[in-house]
Amino acid sequence: MLDARPLRVAIVGSGPSGMYAAGHLLESPAGTFFEHGLTKRVRHPISVDVIDRLPTPWGLIRGGVAPDHLDKKKIASIYEAIARRPGFRFIGNIQVGADVSVSELATWYDAVIYAIGCDGERRLSIPGEGLAGSCSAHRFVGWYNGQPDFSHQTFDLQTDRAVIVGNGNVAMDIARILLKSVDELQKTDIASHALKALEKSTIREVVILGRRGPKDAAFNFPELEELGELHDTAIVVEGGSALTQLSSNHCNGTNLETLRALCARQRTGRRRIVLRFDTSPLAVLGGSHVTGVRVASEGVEDEIKCGLLIAAIGYRGTALPGLPFDDIRGTIPSHEGRVIDSGKPVTGAYVAGWIRRGPRGIIGSNKKCARDAVMALLTDFELDRLPRLGTLAGDDVLARLRQQVPGATSFDHWKRIDQVERALGSNFARPRIKLTSLDELLKV
Numbered sequence: 001m002l003d004a005r006p007l008r009v010a011i012v013g014s015g016p017s018g019m020y021a022a023g024h025l026l027e028s029p030a031g032t033f034f035e036h037g038l039t040k041r042v043r044h045p046i047s048v049d050v051i052d053r054l055p056t057p058w059g060l061i062r063g064g065v066a067p068d069h070l071d072k073k074k075i076a077s078i079y080e081a082i083a084r085r086p087g088f089r090f091i092g093n094i095q096v097g098a099d100v101s102v103s104e105l106a107t108w109y110d111a112v113i114y115a116i117g118c119d120g121e122r123r124l125s126i127p128g129e130g131l132a133g134s135c136s137a138h139r140f141v142g143w144y145n146g147q148p149d150f151s152h153q154t155f156d157l158q159t160d161r162a163v164i165v166g167n168g169n170v171a172m173d174i175a176r177i178l179l180k181s182v183d184e185l186q187k188t189d190i191a192s193h194a195l196k197a198l199e200k201s202t203i204r205e206v207v208i209l210g211r212r213g214p215k216d217a218a219f220n221f222p223e224l225e226e227l228g229e230l231h232d233t234a235i236v237v238e239g240g241s242a243l244t245q246l247s248s249n250h251c252n253g254t255n256l257e258t259l260r261a262l263c264a265r266q267r268t269g270r271r272r273i274v275l276r277f278d279t280s281p282l283a284v285l286g287g288s289h290v291t292g293v294r295v296a297s298e299g300v301e302d303e304i305k306c307g308l309l310i311a312a313i314g315y316r317g318t319a320l321p322g323l324p325f326d327d328i329r330g331t332i333p334s335h336e337g338r339v340i341d342s343g344k345p346v347t348g349a350y351v352a353g354w355i356r357r358g359p360r361g362i363i364g365s366n367k368k369c370a371r372d373a374v375m376a377l378l379t380d381f382e383l384d385r386l387p388r389l390g391t392l393a394g395d396d397v398l399a400r401l402r403q404q405v406p407g408a409t410s411f412d413h414w415k416r417i418d419q420v421e422r423a424l425g426s427n428f429a430r431p432r433i434k435l436t437s438l439d440e441l442l443k444v
């Protein structure tokens with residue numbers, strides 16, 4: 001028999017998947033969840049604590065999405081609205097697996113949804129990868145977005161050419177940021193330290209390497225189109241099959257057509273983006289700092305000189321102590337949103353977002369994924385499969401967490417940070433000036 005007290009759910013991670021899960025759980029003030037907006041699934045009060053390791057919420061919306069994509073960041077207003085629903089609580093600056101354990105959460109809450117994203121990086125695994133001037137997109141993106149883990153990094157942008165390995169949307173974001181003028185970047189929420197470094201940048205050419213031809217390129221049409229909006233920038237395509245594909249009369253497909261149009265339209269410019277296809281990196285070259293990259297293009301080896309090399313070949317999930325982990329896929333193994341260990345569901349543990357599916361898909365893809373986890377959770381609740389023993393009341397959880405981490409942040413704290421950042425920005429006609437170190441954030 002289900003008792004009347006609220007179902008208490010913790011969601012670990014306040015990125016899109018965590019926030020969509022919170023939204024599904026708190027669809028009505030009574031905590032009712034509607035299947036497809038029609039069928040009532042559970043009518044029971046629910047309270048949700050969204051826990052994040054950072055003092056600020058929204059995951060990659062703040063720390064990943066490109067600073068010049070301010071329109072996409074507006075999605076955060078939906079998450080803010082969810083955060084204001086009765087029963088919601090944000091608890092930031094708590095790292096699950098370090099400050100609090102998976103087994104503690106399992107006893108404090110009736111159920112836990114893990115929505116921790118992919119906080120690691122895939123590596124090139126080629127010689128020279130560790131040289132100064134060679135880094136992952138994860139690090140570079142985190143740096144220009146002012147993510148506290150990477151704010152202390154420095155990048156030497158006093159070089160003519162940067163090479164990006166990988167031609168997905170993240171590579172396109174980085175190329176744009178490297179080549180946009182300071183006036184344009186000023187209008188974005190790029191971290192001030194990155195703006196300063198880019199002000200002094202001498203990069204005039206960005207070469208983007210893709211393993212296969214343009215037909216199989218990982219970028220999407222809108223990101224490609226945006227390259228065409230770069231001022232005074234030529235777009236050049238290199239690589240045998242790419243040129244054949246582009247010049248073929250049978251060349252069709254949105255990306256190919258866009259690429260052909262871009263190259264035709266933007267033949268000259270003080271800056272260049274070279275989309276080099278059918279090319280793989282073999283080794284990063286240099287003594288202590290990168291001076292180039294050795295590549296293989298259709299069986300022929302070649303060297304490209306550069307002073308900055310960024311590997312944009314994907315993010316990767318990292319294991320959370322106390323939970324099973326699929327080391328090959330870099331995900332938490334699951335079935336229909338339930339965490340699975342050796343083929344069996346782990347009672348009261350669910351998973352959503354990139355850590356469930358791997359680092360693929362846009363913001364919206366996480367909505368359905370979060371819904372699956374919530375459906376599984378509420379089904380288990382209805383069938384009395386959740387232990388519901390030893391669950392702590394909301395205030396007791398907070399007291400325990402504060403005991404373990406005195407600097408835990410709340411949604412009100414985040415709103416204060418948000419206000420301060422916007423006010424700082426307005427002094428310089430910028431949308432916001434991000435606070436980028438943990439110290440600064442916690443001080444506010």
Ligand SMILES: Cc1cc2nc3c(=O)[nH]c(=O)nc-3n(C[C@H](O)[C@H](O)[C@H](O)COP(=O)(O)OP(=O)(O)OC[C@H]3O[C@@H](n4cnc5c(N)ncnc54)[C@H](O)[C@@H]3O)c2cc1C
Binds near residue numbers: 053066072364
């Ligand atoms: C560089 C980049 C640019 C992108 N640009 C776009 C774009 O323009 N448009 C688009 O639609 N999609 C974009 N995406 C994809 C989009 O960001 C993802 O689909 C989405 O963020 C995945 O959501 P998530 O909730 O699974 O993970 P995340 O957004 O990564 O959220 C995970 C959260 O979990 C927290 N966390 C991690 N570990 C712990 C822990 N141990 N304890 C507590 N909290 C923890 C993290 O701090 C984070 O807040 C981009 C992705 C990247 C990497």
